[in-house]
Amino acid sequence: MTLSRRHVTARMAATLAVTATLPWARPARALARTPAEAAGALDAALERLPQLHSLQVRRGADVVFAEAPRGGGLDAPANIKSCSKSLVALLLGVAIDRGEVTGVDAPLRTVAPGLIPEDATEGVGGITLEDLVTLRAGLEATSGAHYGAWVGSNNWIAHALRRPMVARPGGRMIYSTGSTHVLGAALTEATGKSLLAQARERLGQPMGFAVPPWTRDPQGYYFGGNQMALTPRAMLDVATMVRDGGTFDGTQVVSADWMRASLEPRTVSPWSGMDYGYGWFLTGSGYAMARGYGGQVIAAHPERALAVAITSDPTQPARSGGYFGDLMDLLDGPILDLA
Incomplete structure (x- = not known):
């Protein structure tokens, strides 16, 4: 079910009121915006950025923002690129x-x-x-x-x-x-299993989402770094699993040891300047991020209990100094303000 903006804002306010007493809750004085203001800023970004197809934010167990004004919606597979x-x-x-x-x-x-x-x-x-x-x-x-x-x-x-x-x-x-x-x-x-079979059996099945076939090379190997497709909802679930140390809905999908190792800096991107672990970009603001051409994002912020999924027009570039910079402004601004 896709929540309306009004219901998302109301639910978000209620959720924040409950979670404010929890140990990992962000102090209220650190918030730059109220929940309603943060949701409003995200609404404005959806209108201002025509390349942006969908945006979802999960705080703890609750989806506190979910809009898909363009593209195929939250339940249609989207090319997640890189x-x-x-x-x-x-x-x-x-x-x-x-x-x-x-x-x-x-x-x-x-x-x-x-x-x-x-x-x-x-x-x-x-x-x-x-x-x-x-x-x-x-x-x-x-x-x-x-x-x-x-x-x-x-x-x-x-x-x-x-x-x-x-x-x-x-x-x-x-x-x-x-x-x-x-x-x-x-x-x-x-x-002894194709990459498609592995993705289905080891990620999709335990987390409850489908993985459709994607591009294969001339020898029949599935493309290992581009052209996979997931629904935006599945992307958000992956972000949640990464955020929660490899667990999803009580199931250990990926070991906690691997997730810890994955989110340790191993090198630095010469393009964005971000640290990079085992397949995940690591931002200075605390996100572990998968980034795909055009502005596809799967992001987890363990410290703030946030999971984020963003889909965008996969045919348009998204450079750090351009549209991807706009997405980072959202991640480091109103999305963090939801924590």
Whole structure:
């Protein structure tokens, strides 16, 4: 059921009144806006930002804001773009917890040697799963200017592993969807299950949402870093699970140990300046965030008990100095004011 703005505001005010006495409640004097003012600011943003399709905020157990004036609504699958990378990172944690992968330090030559082409760049076999999930494989990016040639190749994995080594594996962050795609293929080999099957069985089923099929590469591996689709409601549930240390509705979906490790800074994005953990951007204001092209966001703020899901026009760019900056202003402004 989609709540009206009036009902959301009333429910939000009641929720905040109850939770104000809880240990994790934000002191009232720190609020820059009242709940009604914060909701009003979000309403205004929905009208002011035509690229913004949907916005949901969960505080504790309650959805305190939920609007979808554009796009397919809250129950239709939306392309989450590179938020997919964060879901692949969650699946890595599940595979490690199940003993299907020995750990993040496992090298590609051990986990999935068959993925490595004979003419791979020297040193590729020693790239670890941690290097891949933190986007520190050292290989030249397949994203940006190289993206078209990469997805137009007849073997995405081989193409990615033939890129020149431009940094030490485990060194600086090189944003490259090819790294996450290789990771997803390695998980497929290690588990014997496609990335789609893993996403359905290990995330969707325990949390109660569907995961539709998405793009596959020429060898049949599901795209491990782009083009997944979830409903905005499912995105909010993922944010809630991350916020709550891997649990959702009483079920431990991803281990607490993996979630703690995932939200520790491992590197820094050269583009946004944000820290990056195991597949999650980490903001200075306390969010763990999955970020996708166009302004797709799955964000968790454990300290403030907030979970946020945002969908946007997936065909338009969202740069840190532009529309994505507008979204960050919302996250760090009126959304935090709901806490």
